Amino acid sequence: MSWVLVMPIAVPFAAAVGAYLLRNFTAGRYVSLAGSVLSLVASAVLMAAVLEHGVIAGQMSNWDAPFGITLVADYLAAVMVVITAITGLATAIYALGEIPEHVEGLGFHALFQVLIAGVTGAFLTGDLFNLYVWFEVMLIASFSLLVIGGGKERLDAGIKYVALNLVSTLIFLSGIGLLYGLTGTLNMADLRGAVADLDNQGLVTVIAMMFMVGFGVKAAVFPLFFWLPASYHTPYFAISAVFAGLLTKVGVYALMRMFTLVFVGDVGFTHEILIWVSLLTMFTGVIGAAAQTDFRKILSFHIISQIGYMTLGLALFTPLALMGGVFYLVHHIIVKANLFFVAGLAKQYAGSTDLNRIGGLYKSAPLLAALFIIPAFSLAGFPPLSGFWAKYLIVVAALEIEAWFVAFVALLVGLLTIFSMTKIWGMAFWKPHPDGIDPTPDRAPPGVTRAMMAPIAGLAAMTIVIGFYPEPFVQFAETAAMQLLLPNDYVDTVLGARP
Amino acid sequence: MNSIIFSAAARLLVALLFVFSLFMLLRGHHLPGGGFIGGLIGAVAFIVYSLACGPAEARAALRLSPEVIATWGLGIALLAGLFAFVMGDPLFTGQWYWVGGDSYETAAFSINSVLVFDIGVYLVVLGGILSLTYAFEEET
Known part of the structure; x- marks a missing residue:
């Protein structure tokens, strides 16, 4: 059983080794592509195993829990692994078109695969x-990807990114140290019982807040999100898409995991803070986006705003809210990565990402316009796209516990999101190009455009499928939420798992 | 660094450090040592060499680029971990074959996957540290 858990991590590492050794040959990029395909297969196998057996766990190196390192997959972890592999494959295809050869020679594909392995x-x-450790693997790979290709802007963004993320990991590490000092264990399933048994619950709450800050920086919640809009608009589009899709979600996932599994002793305090943090995150993100005129900067601020919905799902801490949070997490990865892909192609056609300097895409690239509409309106929560169901679940969950203000803010932010999306639509697609030209992709050969269009179309199709046929996804999210709220199965499987 | 004393001493030091790093690598697992510390000491050997003779010559002495060494190390470590699959154990379970006995105390020596993993770690650390320090040295 444990090998099912290992393969989604081992395959990208192997692909990274192969891609780096072949980085100066064409074969290198196809090794990376093959690795991404195999990762998807491996994660599909994992998903099938989880669907069949429920929670599965494996003890690495044959050391029993809680002493060794346990790999464990419940519904939430499994779906995140699958969605990571899907995003990874989409990015690998997109990168075939976008990434220039000299950047491939620097080891782009290897770093990308390491990032996927870390996530x-x-x-x-x-x-x-x-x-x-995985956070560090991600940080190293993502920092290198951020500055790869060079340039003042990228270095500037990279410094901000790495500085704030290091602060976050330091706080996280201090929290780990304190928690280990208190309980003598680091196995998350074991921690649940150990933390609940402690006398000094006040100290546990303090440590919980350290984790909240540490993961909060990673997830880019208010007021710790500054690094995100400062850095996500500079790297190659393939990279910013995979960052936008996955990196902040790891922070959200870690929050969800720790604040449902371990830090549940004082929900009235910790999760109340999280509610206000979420609301402020949603609101400041969307307001920040309104002030921007760069395609990617608008999208970056929207990541922040949407992160708020996910943490809100956790903060409300009811089955329905968590279910909405899980659904939101999955939907948002697909949609947001796709929007960054579209931004890259829009630049390919029109020459810039500054909305004041581009236009006319609707006339010259109607297919791209159609493919932008789908994720953009899904993000804003238009029925019947996937974002509608995600927002719907969160709002219903808020109304259910009569948190009127929360529901009001959630709806208001949705409305303001439409404003930003229509701004991009109006300025990039509808208005004529300011230079009076028809934007064409003639600066790139057709193969490049095709490689970049394929993942956009694929992810848009997924958005539509989830939107029109949400039933299985909602049911899946419901089970995932129940597993989070009542993690007995998780704890028993981890602590009782025979190697 | 233009110092005759240092360059002369470096020749000795480099060889000594490098042998010591291999000693640390081989003695690991059952005794203090292992791939990580061995790799660090090995990197120090090359850093001393590059201080004495310049980074260009140190790179030439390494033959492969440090990044490639680190990548090979990662691959070797991964293979050592995956080897457990063949034996039907979880990832990274150490596989031991004792020669002349059945445990650490009685056997003359052992053939095991743990050393292969440590060699991988050694190469990752050596390559990683050297790619950093060479980059710094060449910039100034």
Whole structure:
């Protein structure tokens, strides 16, 4: 059983090794592509196993829990691994078109595969210190990807990114140290019982807040999100898409995991803070976006705003809200990565991402316009696209516990999101190009455009499928939420898992 | 660094450090040592060499680029971990074959996957540290 858990992590690492050694050959990029395909297969196998057996766990190196490192997959972890592999494959295809050869020679594909391995590892690990290690793997890979290709802007963004993320990991690490000092264990399932048994619950709440800050920086919640809009608009589009889709979600996932599994002793305090943090995150993100005129900067601020919905799902802490949060998490990865892909192609056609300097895309690239509309309106929560169901679940969950203000803010932010999306639509697609030209992709050969269009179309199709046929996804999210709220199965499987 | 004393001493030091790093690598697992510390000491050997003779010559002495060494190390470590699959154990379970006995105390020596993993770690650390320090040295 444990190998099912290992393969989604091992495959990208192997692909990274192969892609780096072949980085100066065409074969390198196809090794990376093959790795992404295999990752998707491996994660599909994992998903099938989880659907069949429920929670599955494996003890690495044959050390029993809580002493060794446990890999564990419940519904939430499994779906995150699958969605990571899907985003990874989409990015690998997109990168075939976008990434220039000299950047490939620097090891782009290897770094990208390591990033995917890091993200997958963070989703699958059942050990707190191991989670920290995966965070570091992600940080190193993402920092390198951020500055790869060089340039003043990228370095500037990279410094801000790495500085704030290091602060976050330091706080996270201190929290781990304190928690280990208190309980003597780092296995998350074991921690649940150990933390609940402690006399000094006040100290546990303090540590919980350290984790909230540490993960909060990663997830880019208010007021810790500054690094995100400062950095996500500078790298290659393939990279910013995979960042936008996955990196902040790892923070959200870690929050969801820790604040349903371990830190549930004082829900009235910790989750109340999280509610206000979420609301402020949603609101400041969407207001920040309104002030921007750069395609990617608008999208970056919207990541922040949408993160608020996910943490809100956790903060309300009812089955329905968590279910909405899980659904939101999955939907948003697809949609947001896709929007960044569209931004890249829009630049390919029109020459810039500054909305004041582009236009006319609707006339010259109607297919791209159609493919932008789908994720954009899904993000804003238009029925019947996937974002509608995600927002609907969160709002209903808020109304259910009579949190009128929360529901009001959620709806208001949805409305303001439409404003930003129509701004992009109006300025990039509808208005004529300011230079009076018809934007064409003639600066790139058709193969490039095709490679970049394929993942956009694929992800848009997924958005539509989830939108029109949400039933299985909602049911899946419901089970995932129940597993989060009542993690007995998780704890028993981890602590009782025979290697 | 233009110092005759240092360049002369470096020749000795480099060889000594490098042998010591291999000693640390081989003695690991059952005794203090292992791939990580061995790799660090090995990197120090090359750093001393590059201080004495310049980074260009140190790179030439390494033959492969440090990044490639680190990548090979990652691959070797991964293979050592995956080897457990063949034996039907979880990832990274150490596989031991004792020669002349059945445990650490009685056997003359052992053939095991743990050392292969440590060699991988050694190469990752050596390559990683050297790619950093060479980059710094060459910039100034």
